[in-house]
Amino acid sequence: MTAKSLPSADTDIGRGAALAAAAPGRFSRTDAGLLAGLALLSVALLFWATRDTVLAAGFVAGIALAVGGVILARRLFPAAAAGEAPPPDWTMLRQAVAHDDVAIAVTDRAGRMVCANDLFATWMGGFVTPPGLPLEGRGADLLKNAGRAAWRDGEGRADEIAVGGLQLRAQVTRTGQAEDYLVWRFSAHERLDLASEIARHLDGPAGRTLGQAGVMAALVSAEGRLRAANEAFLLRALGEVDRAHYAGRDAAAMLRLDDAGALYYAREGDRPTPVRMIQIPLAPAEAGGPMLLALIDEEIGPADRGTAQTYVETLLSLLPFGLAMVDRDGRFLYMNRAFVRAAGIDDGRMPRYPGDLVVAEDKGPLADMIRRHSSGQQVGGDLSIRLAGQGDEPVSMRVVGVRGLGEAAVMLSLKDSSEESRLKRQVAQQSKMQAVGQLAGGVAHDFNNILTAVLGACDLMLMRHTPGDSDYDDIQQIRSNANRAASLTRQLLAFSRQQTLRPQILQLPDVISEVSHLLKRLIGETVQLSVHHGRGLGAVRADPGQLEQVIINLAVNARDAMPGGGTLTIETYPVTAAEVRQMGSEIMPPADYSALKVSDTGAGIPADVLPKIFEPFFTTKDVGKGTGLGLSTVYGIIKQSAGFIFADSKPGQGTSFTIYLPVHRSESGAAVPAAPAVKPRKSQWGSGTILLVEDEDMVRAVAERALVRAGYTVVNAAQGEEGLERFGTMDRIDLVISDVVMPVMDGPAMVRTMRAKRPDLPVLFMSGYAEEQLRQSIDIDRVNFLPKPFSVAQLAEATSAALEDAAHRTSHDG
Incomplete structure (x- = not known):
């Protein structure tokens, strides 16, 4: 550290040094000789005048006594005797320059700056006299209090002061032989860890900026191990695959020297690019600290343009998106594997011009854009093209002009959209299938209502005709065709996954x-x-x-x-x-x-x-x-x-x-054996009062006739609200048979209102929609279901089964 004094201080210190050479506490030999001569002359004159030996001896003794008193007084009171300032205290200066990482200033009792070091001037913006420093917030008051404490107690401190963004702590000490000086020491809260800061910046935007400028930077430890590096260095030194875990690897092994002393990356092949390395130590050489390495490519002359292009080709081959280079004449120079896949190019038939990849209508616009960018325009542009042999679906190609890569003048990028196109087709197919399925389900529902009426009417007519009757065969033909139509609706529901399933455990x-x-x-x-x-x-x-x-x-x-x-x-x-x-x-x-x-x-x-x-x-x-x-x-x-x-x-x-x-398994995970098939109930007769609710007139009429013929008393209603009115007027209801989907009020809403008054009311729902689909939307327990279309016999069997289930539940609960 260089101790620097102010101009006024230099004058004072110089003058004090001169006075120190002639300090009042000591005579020179010339002065002593002169005084001794004058004393002897005085004694000789007195003896010559008086001829009295005793008087002369007494005079000599008096002179000696006076001289001794003067000498004693000057030694006891040097300042008063001399009338001059005391010499400077050199111990104070030694104290001021004791540290080289601390900003130091010295002031006297009058508040004047005596000296300061260079770091003080750097931190404070000049040689400003403490405590009047450019401090933030309450820093000035804290520093003044520390100065007063030092004059009073010998030492003062101020821990939280700041100059701009620099956080400091101050220590003020009174010093000097007469304790007439204050030494002000300012130190930073934390010393900057340069290596850690560099490592942090290399892995961030600063490292990317260096890479874009062509600088490959790495921080290595004293042992030569990699601590951090930017992307440009890692890509050249390790490639795309080995970059995940690079910390701790030997940096020297990543570089090599040839016989001529040229430096290269070890992993580069037969045509490596020479690099120049600059070593920047972050600590004194003898301390053996970390080092920053900066590498740049050697200047590439016209004869070495191919090397630069090879380097770029190596980089392009590692990228996951399709890139190709084209010369000024519009011919392909290079294309990476992703470009070949995206363009659908056969390896055995590589194209010569970009126009060979597209359909005839797009050849002209693509050639014009490449020509425009190869002539000087470096701002990229996008062009929608259609690739030959890949249908009429357009893809986007980006064209960008490049410089400094030898023959390469244009860069083409093409996104591999085959997977995206496949997913789009799948989504479109799924949407189409879903729409057709919804349409099929709706058509099947309407057909089922019609077929229920047709099949029911045929069954009722067959009850009045016997085989051999002239109408019997015609009715059977109608019934057979209706069953074929019912089979078609089941196929529609099966396709839309809405058919009613009766799953069983089977082999x-x-x-x-x-x-x-x-x-x-x-x-x-x-x-x-x-x-x-x-x-x-x-x-x-x-x-x-x-x-x-x-x-x-x-x-x-x-x-x-x-x-x-x-x-x-x-x-x-x-x-x-x-x-x-x-x-x-x-x-x-x-x-x-x-x-x-x-x-x-x-x-x-x-x-x-x-x-x-x-x-x-x-x-x-x-x-x-x-x-x-x-x-x-x-x-x-x-x-x-x-x-x-x-x-x-x-x-x-x-x-x-x-x-x-x-394989079907139980809740415990064990395989479940096949169960024997459950035979349907065959009873087609019964008794009781039934409330029939159906919005389709023809279905309601057929169902009512079939139920009355089977022995039941039937009260019918055309929709849900009318069914509630009939329910309120009936003294006894053994079963409610209702359609599910009806205008104004549907079947489930009607049944919930009825069950609020009669929780044990038996219910049989009938619908042209699938049972599984309806049960997911109907949160009503203890209901039976009859899918449409159904025959007279199936309606009678379902009614008998619903009444039997209700009776069984009642007896079980009782």
């Missing part, structure tokens, strides 16, 4: 056994049926009737695919959770399944048709030979049963459909 081999005799008649004599069952199959929970429909639909499709004959194979086998994991399916979760596989040896399904086979109304059959609802119905039934279905086909090698149904 797949049992279902196949029940339907095998029908299959043999359906597939004909030219197709051979082969059935194989695996061991250890778990029970599944599904509707046996719907599973039979699935098997029949798949078998009929297989038969049509083998017009010249072949083999239809039906297999069942268990699939464990471990096998599902090995399959690697992203759709089917790992679990235990029972699989059903239906295979044929037909012509197979073309690859462009296979993704569409489960769409509704899609068919490859001739007009009049298929509705296109078969496979969509199969898909809906399997999905509603919590299963999965996959199709596998190769043209000329046949087709196989594999169905996976989850």
